[in-house]
Amino acid sequence: MLSQVYRCGFQPFNQHLLPWVKCTTVFRSHCIQPSVIRHVRSWSNIPFITVPLSRTHGKSFAHRSELKHAKRIVVKLGSAVVTRGDECGLALGRLASIVEQVSVLQNQGREMMLVTSGAVAFGKQRLRHEILLSQSVRQALHSGQNQLKEMILVTNLDFHDEQKRRNLNGTLHELLRMNIVPIVNTNDAVVPPAEPNSDLQGVNQSVTFGTKSRVGMGGMEAKVKAALWALQGGTSVVIANGTHPKVSGHVITDIVEGKKVGTFFSEVKPAGPTVEQQGEMARSGGRMLATLEPEQRAEIIHHLADLLTDQRDEILLANKKDLEEAEGRLAAPLLKRLSLSTSKLNSLAIGLRQIAASSQDSVGRVLRRTRIAKNLELEQVTVPIGVLLVIFESRPDCLPQVAALAIASGNGLLLKGGKEAAHSNRILHLLTQEALSIHGVKEAVQLVNTREEVEDLCRLDKMIDLIIPRGSSQLVRDIQKAAKGIPVMGHSEGICHMYVDSEASVDKVTRLVRDSKCEYPAACNALETLLIHRDLLRTPLFDQIIDMLRVEQVKIHAGPKFASYLTFSPSEVKSLRTEYGDLELCIEVVDNVQDAIDHIHKYGSSHTDVIVTEDENTAEFFLQHVDSACVFWNASTRFSDGYRFGLGAEVGISTSRIHARGPVGLEGLLTTKWLLRGKDHVVSDFSEHGSLKYLHENLPIPQRNTN
Amino acid sequence: MLSQVYRCGFQPFNQHLLPWVKCTTVFRSHCIQPSVIRHVRSWSNIPFITVPLSRTHGKSFAHRSELKHAKRIVVKLGSAVVTRGDECGLALGRLASIVEQVSVLQNQGREMMLVTSGAVAFGKQRLRHEILLSQSVRQALHSGQNQLKEMILVTNLDFHDEQKRRNLNGTLHELLRMNIVPIVNTNDAVVPPAEPNSDLQGVNQSVTFGTKSRVGMGGMEAKVKAALWALQGGTSVVIANGTHPKVSGHVITDIVEGKKVGTFFSEVKPAGPTVEQQGEMARSGGRMLATLEPEQRAEIIHHLADLLTDQRDEILLANKKDLEEAEGRLAAPLLKRLSLSTSKLNSLAIGLRQIAASSQDSVGRVLRRTRIAKNLELEQVTVPIGVLLVIFESRPDCLPQVAALAIASGNGLLLKGGKEAAHSNRILHLLTQEALSIHGVKEAVQLVNTREEVEDLCRLDKMIDLIIPRGSSQLVRDIQKAAKGIPVMGHSEGICHMYVDSEASVDKVTRLVRDSKCEYPAACNALETLLIHRDLLRTPLFDQIIDMLRVEQVKIHAGPKFASYLTFSPSEVKSLRTEYGDLELCIEVVDNVQDAIDHIHKYGSSHTDVIVTEDENTAEFFLQHVDSACVFWNASTRFSDGYRFGLGAEVGISTSRIHARGPVGLEGLLTTKWLLRGKDHVVSDFSEHGSLKYLHENLPIPQRNTN
Secondary structure, eight states: OOOOOOOSSOOOOOOOOOOOOSEEEEEOOSSSOOHHHHHHHHHTTSGGGOHHHHHHHOOOOSSGGGGGGOSEEEEEEOHHHHBOTTSSSBOHHHHHHHHHHHHHHHHTTOEEEEEEOHHHHTTHHHHHHHOHHHHHHHHHHTOSOOOOOOOOOOOHHHHTSHHHHHHHHHHHHHHHHTTOOOEEEOOTTTSOOOOOOSOOSSOOOOOOOOSHHHHTOOHHHHHHHHHHHHHHTTOEEEEEOSOOTTTTTTHHHHHHTTOOOSEEEOSSOOSSOOHHHHHHHHHHHHHHHHHSOHHHHHHHHHHHHHHHHHTHHHHHHHHHHHHHHHTTTSOHHHHHHHOOOHHHHHHHHHHHHHHHHHTTTTTTOEEEEEEEETTEEEEEEEEEOSEEEEEEOSOTTHHHHHHHHHHHTTOEEEEEOOGGGHHHHHHHHHHHHHHHGGGTOGGGEEEOOTTSOHHHHTTOTTTOSEEEEESOHHHHHHHHHHOSSSOBOOOSOOOEEEEEOTTOOHHHHHHHHHHHHHSOTTSTTSEEEEEEEGGGTTSHHHHHHHHHHHHTTOEEEEOHHHHHHOSSOOOBOSOSSOOOOSSEEEEEEESSHHHHHHHHHHHOOSSEEEEEOSOHHHHHHHHHHOOSSEEEEEEOGGGOSTTTTTOSSOOEEEOOSSSOOEEEOGGGGEEEEEEEEEEEEOGGGGSTTSSOOOOOEEOOOOOOOOO | OOOOOOOSSOOOOOOOOOOOOSEEEEEOOSSSOOHHHHHHHHHTTSGGGOHHHHHHHOOOOSSGGGGGGOSEEEEEEOHHHHBOTTSSSBOHHHHHHHHHHHHHHHHTTOEEEEEEOHHHHTTHHHHHHHOHHHHHHHHHHTOSOOOOOOOOOOOHHHHTSHHHHHHHHHHHHHHHHTTOOOEEEOOTTTSOOOOOOSOOSSOOOOOOOOSHHHHOOOHHHHHHHHHHHHHHTTOEEEEEOSOOTTTTTTHHHHHHTTOOOSEEEOSSOOSSOOHHHHHHHHHHHHHHHHHSOHHHHHHHHHHHHHHHHHTHHHHHHHHHHHHHHHTTTSOHHHHHHHOOOHHHHHHHHHHHHHHHHHTTTTTTOEEEEEEEETTEEEEEEEEEOSEEEEEEOSOTTHHHHHHHHHHHTTOEEEEEOOGGGHHHHHHHHHHHHHHHGGGTOGGGEEEOOTTSOHHHHTTOTTTOSEEEEESOHHHHHHHHHHOSSSOBOOOSOOOEEEEEOTTOOHHHHHHHHHHHHHSOTTSTTSEEEEEEEGGGTTSHHHHHHHHHHHHTTOEEEEOHHHHHHOSSOOOBOSOSSOOOOSSEEEEEEESSHHHHHHHHHHHOOSSEEEEEOSOHHHHHHHHHHOOSSEEEEEEOGGGOSTTTTTOSSOOEEEOOSSSOOEEEOGGGGEEEEEEEEEEEEOGGGGSTTSSOOOOOEEOOOOOOOOO
């Protein structure tokens, strides 16, 4: 084995062996020789990585989130990481970014080591003159002691000499102590390392295996073996692709930050199932749930409602724990959202019973029936979407509510709650599973471990069919950004307009503006921009609106046209596309209804827009032409809400243009499937010269059972 | 001005000035001082970038796609690109990846130059010893002449001396000739360059402006001015963010490949509108289209159908041009798809008239009516989705068909066709616009320039609401991968199953299998896996199926269980999840209907799955439990088709679970909006102590006018 160590003030010395390798990050590409295992194994032959000591002192991490506590990190680079894909020498960009990452981690106070691939050894002659790597590291670390460098050449035999091993061990420790990043360059081709063996020490054992081609072990098998060997010594291992251009600039730091990059090896069995297993359980549990009778699903929800009141004491006890742990760490409004009470649980139970009632006619409803030919009938029926991922913030009452919606619609559910509500969520989830188990579908609702990163969950596109964020618009935006290939249902913006037409009734306007803006200004369906017909300026109606806004202490921002009409204007708006979410309102002047529509299309968010007028023609023109999810005439923007629309249980409000738009009821959690029942029907019978003709008769649909 | 040039065999010499700067790629971050302009301007003071010559010889590129022809590329790096965001020295990773990209482009035979930021000059002392950059370049280029290096220090005054300018010019040219990448390091702080001026030459003009703070010009303004100045000299400029971690590894090569990275400056006015402008036109045109009467939309489609036959000669002439240009470059089946004929145009016109007929009841249909309170009525109506992007391959007949679907559903449309059908698409699009103009909505359908990259279009999420790829499943997969934040409607896989139950009728099975597998094996609804109940093995029914498959020359792949039942098995499947798309079929044995369902859920693609049985209970169990878009009983998989389902115009087949699933008719191009008509209704009247109560009465829906 050939080792190349850049050192500073090298001297052989004896000292006690230190516990070694707290965490190994093995970083490599997926497409090169499995040299990882050789190095990991070869450490077993090196005295300064004595296995017993590691075993005594070290214990591998149970979860990625603990990797950030790693004190010592070894980064092993495969040949494909170090060299360019086109075989044009070193991959400078990658190498330098690895050096940068190593430097970042070292500056955080960690002990860092680089192990480079054997392939580099062949470039040693060249590197000796180029000193590229060493300088990069030195430069990045601002080391003041960048003087001496010397090659330490060791071969396999050296490791079998007790004294030499001690010296090497001491050298590396001294280098680390001096804040230097040792680079160990290995070359399998020169001296293949030995098979892992219980008889590890002191024996000049013969070489029993070597490169991949010689023993036929390669790919993942070798890597997994290496990782398991390292784990035995209490070393956690992550194997990741180091060549992907989009991630290689931050893959090492990402791993240390606990992100789900590559494969994490841990000796400690995780407490529960993995999130992938939970996804599978939610899928199959959901499928079972979907085939239950609607009455059975309603029964589960009723039982859950009962449990919420019956098990009140246990729930409140768990909630108290959360509150105690959050005390002093969360602001008062957040603590209030976190806290449960008897009355909250009671109204939650009432809400659940409403969901149960509205669920009766959701799954399996026939939407369309067609006779395609004699004895060939087509049916389009509603079915659940599949597996939902619902991400919610501190409010634990969200859990039973969302679970009831999923149960009512026959969907499997992955729930990801906030860390601060962990105790409350756990008990509420247990009660949900208890309710589900009355019909044997306990696994349909899964609570994801709080340690799972939301970003990682949003990438499980094979597992999750729809993501629903429940929380602030910031949460929705974050999720929309993080979701890869999975649709997200939600609204991130609500810039609602009210256009006051020249034919508006004086009595109505003030009432409508006050209700839309002042009733609950933080809601997404609150008014943000008031568009006023220019003929209304300096009329009593206009003065009345302004007076009301003054009384209600609404801060007015003037649009540019409005400002130009005024002698003394209030502050001009920074942007006409602003969601204030507070007692603030933008006022702008428009020439007519078309001008208002153009403004709404330019600056609105297609959420909810209102016209106030007594002229029916103008109103209809507005209703037809405004391209928003909700368009109202002489009604407050605040009606834009699933409950107020009479949709029963409210899933949310969607500003998406496909699938569901505007306030979404249970129907938003459903899709359809097509059932075709025939008697030996083949397509070729319907061809030009076939014996059959398509009938395509619409058949009556069973009347919808609406409440 | 301080210049630092690594040279090889430097000698001053006189030679004729060469035309300079064919293409400048100015590469910088968005957050640093606008030093770009200073350099670009300062070139005006350097004789070897004489403006008149550039003007005479050079002409900037009109389109990004031409950038790949750039012979000489200057890469200017801003300070923020060169240095780390945390102010910990050089950004090694970025720098090295830039060097790699420069090297790649140089190895393609281009003349490359690097201009580094002034900030680097302050690190000159350090760099002198580190020689990091020069070595990286040298290493990457495998230069054999990496010996001499020398500093050339010049100041502003030097450029005003004719002889010195000539020498510097010659030096740079000689360096380029010797395949060396000159690195020009500039420092504004030392010598601020002069204001651009018509009096550029030979004058020792006084310095009139300097850094940002001195003249107050910065940010985009300065960059744009610099770009315009460069353009005057016939130099194309791209300004891009060089610090984004996801792109910095390939931003320069991406720009040269013509990708839409950063801002492209061109003096040549583009022939038509930009794709962003086209998106705007499609949006507003589509909105106008949506407000037409259904009869008017149908009229447009009928007119287009007429034009297809009336203007047949012109269309076929354009198509002939495409065919001639494609001759020898396209394979015979592709040429066949590209070619139009009188009969193709006639049947296209017939199809269009069918779409017109089915469009009558699509937009504006009332789906739900609710009386929320007295005089407060809610309506949910169908509306177009907005702007569709349809990407299609060589078949030009796709264009009028897709245009008719968009017109029928009131959507704006961006069409992106294949380059090989450019002439045909152009005339067909002109005819579409002619038809649209009869109701003044000419701009609703836009044909995107063939030079636009599909990948770039798929990122216009503010502009496009739905992408529909029409073509091979590879195209669909590519588009699904490329689409950022825009839903894609399509299916990428069709792994359809047929389960032959123990109670299957002997007569039916063979007919159904033959029709499903052999009628059109390339279709996505063709059969791929036959699941046979184990009781049927070694029965006459089984032999009959195998005999039929042999006659039809279907190659059989045995699933592992099936193989284990046979003495001499056919080749075993590589994967049970295979879409053969050919006369090949996987056969596997299952124990019962549940086993069949489990197999389908594990290996299927949720497209179309069939049960063949005479037992109604088993059939219903299968229909209810299989979680696929289409589930059939005793019918061929091939019925899974919009036309056969009687949906009228077929938009496609969707394997997505949201919005539209299975065969999609015009309804898949629609969404809904909510209209609320009130008389001064406010939410606060419905509060606990308010005067009003919600009624939520379902009102009758106008009966659907079905054909």
